[in-house]
Amino acid sequence: MLSGGVGISNSGDARLSPHVFAAVKDLAYRTAGIDLQIGKQEMVAARLWKRARALGYASAEEYFGAVQRDHGGELELDLIDALTTNFTSFFREPAHFEFLKSTILPKLRTRSNFTIWTAASSTGEEPYSIAVTLLEELGAETGRLAKIRASDISTKVLKRAEAGVYPEERFQRLSQDWRRRYLLRGTGSREGEFRFRPEVRELIRFERINLMEPLSADGPFPLIFLRNIMIYFDRPTQEKVIAALTAKLEPGGYLFIGHSESLNGLSHRLEHVQVAVYRKQGELKAGNN
Numbered sequence: 001m002l003s004g005g006v007g008i009s010n011s012g013d014a015r016l017s018p019h020v021f022a023a024v025k026d027l028a029y030r031t032a033g034i035d036l037q038i039g040k041q042e043m044v045a046a047r048l049w050k051r052a053r054a055l056g057y058a059s060a061e062e063y064f065g066a067v068q069r070d071h072g073g074e075l076e077l078d079l080i081d082a083l084t085t086n087f088t089s090f091f092r093e094p095a096h097f098e099f100l101k102s103t104i105l106p107k108l109r110t111r112s113n114f115t116i117w118t119a120a121s122s123t124g125e126e127p128y129s130i131a132v133t134l135l136e137e138l139g140a141e142t143g144r145l146a147k148i149r150a151s152d153i154s155t156k157v158l159k160r161a162e163a164g165v166y167p168e169e170r171f172q173r174l175s176q177d178w179r180r181r182y183l184l185r186g187t188g189s190r191e192g193e194f195r196f197r198p199e200v201r202e203l204i205r206f207e208r209i210n211l212m213e214p215l216s217a218d219g220p221f222p223l224i225f226l227r228n229i230m231i232y233f234d235r236p237t238q239e240k241v242i243a244a245l246t247a248k249l250e251p252g253g254y255l256f257i258g259h260s261e262s263l264n265g266l267s268h269r270l271e272h273v274q275v276a277v278y279r280k281q282g283e284l285k286a287g288n289n
């Protein structure tokens with residue numbers, strides 16, 4: 001029995017006692033910066049119960065007890081996964097890809113090389129959208145010039161992203177011609193699935209990075225995508241993450257956040273450029289200067 005007890009029924013009526021909810025909330029905040037508001041209690045209970053059943057635990061209580069003993073292991077990661085939403089799509093919030101083409105790439109293409117970082121890349125739709133944008137703009141030079149670093153806290157989504165295989169319906173809004181250029185069609189048992197061509201996949205390096213942990217020494221980057229993740233964080237965590245990523249931007253480098261997110265009311269050192277686009281002070285360097 002967990003300290004404080006737990007009020008979860010095995011029949012699917014998955015209510016959590018306030019004590020257990022508080023323990024889940026504490027673990028999510030400490031490990032991933034995720035701020036589970038009181039109103040999320042039912043959602044949390046339902047997701048815990050779902051994972052408990054999927055992993056063969058007799059109750060959510062037993063499952064959460066195992067997670068607590070797991071300190072930083074797979075079970076803890078699995079719970080964090082269950083508590084976050086990985087929703088994403090190809091060319092989500094298309095204004096960012098237009099801005100990349102019209103404003104950022106003209107400078108970057110004159111360099112000898114550059115790396116773009118997507119710091120909450122989920123199942124890969126975002127980094128593949130960046131990769132295709134680069135290929136469309138830079139053509140045969142792309143492989144020599146550009147790299148994408150795609151990271152997420154979740155090893156599960158990273159594995160799916162790295163495989164680069166998606167069911168056909170994910171590409172519904174993209175033309176047949178687009179599909180022919182960038183995808184390979186699955187056959188046999190892979191019928192109905194598409195995989196990105198090697199020249200697209202080769203541009204991306206996938207890596208697990210928890211934005212709550214100290215960041216490695218690489219960078220700085222001319223552009224960081226940090227889209228649709230700040231919704232999980234409370235204000236102090238948002239400020240901490242924005243400060244850490246600002247330090248990872250080149251002078252004049254850009255930060256993209258989700259269109260429903262904003263840095264209003266946060267303390268930060270970035271300049272607002274347009275909706276969901278921010279820039280670090282200074283001039284983004286072109287090549288040879």
Ligand SMILES: C[S@@+](CC[C@H](N)C(=O)[O-])C[C@H]1O[C@@H](n2cnc3c(N)ncnc32)[C@H](O)[C@@H]1O
Nearest residue numbers: 032085087088120122152153154210211227228
């Ligand atoms: C809703 S998805 C956003 C995907 C993509 N950026 C987009 O806008 O379509 C949010 C992602 O943030 C990741 N995430 C949550 N907490 C994180 C943390 N502390 N460090 C890194 N990634 C985190 C989740 O695993 C999830 O894949």
